[in-house]
Amino acid sequence: MPKVLISDKLSEAAVQIFKENGVEVDFQPGLGKDPAKLAEIIGDYDGLAIRSATKATADLIAKADNLKVIGRAGIGVDNVDLPAASAKGIVVMNTPFGNSITTAEHAIAMMFAVARQIPEADASTRAGKWEKSKFMGAEITRKTLGLIGCGNIGSIVADRALGLKMKVVAFDPFLSTERAAKLGVTKVETIEELLPVADFVTLHLPKTEKTANLLNAERVKLMKKGARLVNCARGGLVDEQAVADALKAGDLAGAAFDVFAVEPATENPLFDAPNVVCTPHLGAATTEAQENVALQVAEQMSDYLMKGAISNAINAPSVTAEEAPILKPWIELSEMLGGFAGQVTESAITEIEIEFVGKVGKLNLTPLVSALTASLMKPLVGEGGVNMVSAPIVARERGVKITETRKDEQGAYGSYIRLIVTTESQTRSVAGTVFSDNKPRFIQIKGIGLEAEPQRFMLYTTNTDEPGYIGALGMKLGDLDVNIATFALGRAAKDGEAIALLGVDAELSDETVAQIAALPQVTQAKALRFN
Structure with a gap:
């Protein structure tokens, strides 16, 4: 029987929900304010249900040897170290619509x-x-x-x-x-x-x-x-x-x-x-809201611990145990494509079209669409406001149309995903595939072919195809003390529009990007960051 610790003040109705679902529950609502005591016992639990008082830090997560899920009754997850939880395979859930x-x-x-x-x-x-x-x-x-x-x-x-x-x-x-x-x-x-x-x-x-x-x-x-x-x-x-x-x-x-x-x-x-x-942060402080988020988080955590079902997860897709190893690299690719488009798109999105070409089209596409949509919208909606389950709902709330197309194998790469984003002012696309090493690659941006492995920090530029641009960009980055890890180029036609996608060792400041954008050949420069 899985065991859950409730370390913050949650409605006691949540305790009953856990019990009804066959989950053992330990209700200690004041424990979140005692991090030392919490760290001593956290290793005994499969789940941790919290509000805002408990701080699920990297140190606490390191001691949580059996922890499988953290459930946040509410929308904000500022008190959870998401990278540490993800690295340890702990699913982090919230309740984005309860209050x-x-x-x-x-x-x-x-x-x-x-x-x-x-x-x-x-x-x-x-x-x-x-x-x-x-x-x-x-x-x-x-x-x-x-x-x-x-x-x-x-x-x-x-x-x-x-x-x-x-x-x-x-x-x-x-x-x-x-x-x-x-x-x-x-x-x-x-x-x-x-x-x-x-x-x-x-x-x-x-x-x-x-x-x-x-x-x-x-x-x-x-x-x-x-x-x-x-x-x-x-x-x-x-x-x-x-x-x-x-x-x-x-x-x-x-x-x-x-x-x-x-x-x-x-x-x-x-x-x-x-x-x-x-007022002292009372936005969600009503009896009804507290009851709603407590019941929701208890149901979600119980479903995960007893059935393996994942809902409203911040850091995990909704997939079955059998699908997970197959879908994992394609989910990662979907997040990269959506993250790229979300960071370079600045006007209102009206439509998202996703093309699944070749063997990827035969997979369960729901987590891929959700992963892509969530990463596309996160730059402006924020981590707590959208996740892989709520992303389609959030998109529909904003009037964003999502369409999926499956196509037979075609082109040099055989199987790939293309994302086409339509805004009120333009349409842009980005495509990627998964190589035999199970690592994602960008293969096309704005219809221009290139091959680039995603890096945590990247620089994307559009520029005119002129002799000397590579040297000018390299010199400028050198002057700015930016070290280049990878460098990919592509162009639409000779003397036409060209693109560059660079992996760099550290996050680029706004000032650095502004200086790159000031180069005479550059028409757009964007600093990108991927988790």
Whole structure:
């Protein structure tokens, strides 16, 4: 009988779910706050069910000799060392949709609170004052709500706001025009276009390398005078000092924050700014949401431990034990193709077409499609917001059409996968195959042939086919102290468009990429990173 440890505060209904499924469960909800004790006993368990208090670090995972699955009751997996878990073969699951409504409702509640200054008015009235004229508020009706992020939670907020007779304007790189029309929102192409027109701005996106400090001081200055800002998404998305300064200067009328750059937030520049509503990360804190995520994680972990079924896994596909060794290299290739396209695509995706050519088309394609779609969307959706099971759902939410085509063996490589991504402005493709060593290779980009083995850090450039480019690029990388591991080239035609895909030893900085992009032959330069 497999044994699961619950080390955080989960609904006790989860304990019953485990037992009903034949799983032995040890309920110690305070253990997550004692990492030393947890490390002592973790080796006895097959599963670990957690929320946010338990930190599944690399050191803890190293001691988890029998651990097969970590289940996170909630969406965020910041407290789990994913590379360490993956390296040890531990499946990490989350529950990405269990608290969406609760989080969306909290954002709406915070918007009302800051619009009518409810917390300050409550404190004043309780103090025996009657300062009716002091707390002049603002109506929600007929105001413009600007959504930064219009995925699962953002779309719920949009629906509620439209019910309040607000106009909703949304920025989301993955939001198609068709999906925006279905939601009843006005899509804008940039944050800079949204901020000057919105009376209220709410954020609904994960914190990633691309979204960290997304609303920086420069963008805060672009906000409409008298606007109000709400962040119930993730700390670190907003320059909190810049918002505090704007409030004190009277440029913003109010702000409401449920999440902070540093948590627990015992001090923060927003705390002494006027008309600020602060709550201690309560977005998912309702009885219903806690019950939902607890029940979901217990069901998922039980299914995996008792049946081998994998659902909502962050780091593993949904495959059977028999299929795993055959599918593994093709899943890895799918992740590389999707990761490449996701990192070079900057406009809203409308369609994903996947061609399976030759013997790969005879395999179970579901995990391949999921792996490819998840890796394609992760650069902007974030690790916790999409996984190999939820990826098709997340894509459909954004109006992205996914089509699969099986073709007979053709071409020099016989069996390969081609991904074709259509956005509102262009169509691009990337193809790859698996060699006899079971390692993936890129074989075509934008219809241009080349052969490149994926590396963790890569540089992709498009350039004009001119003599001296290879030397110029090599010299520039040498000057920037970038060591080249692999170098692949291809061109459409002599004197036409050409591409280069390089493996490098370390991650490239934005400054380095900018200097490469400044070379006269270069039309595009992108730093790529693969897990």
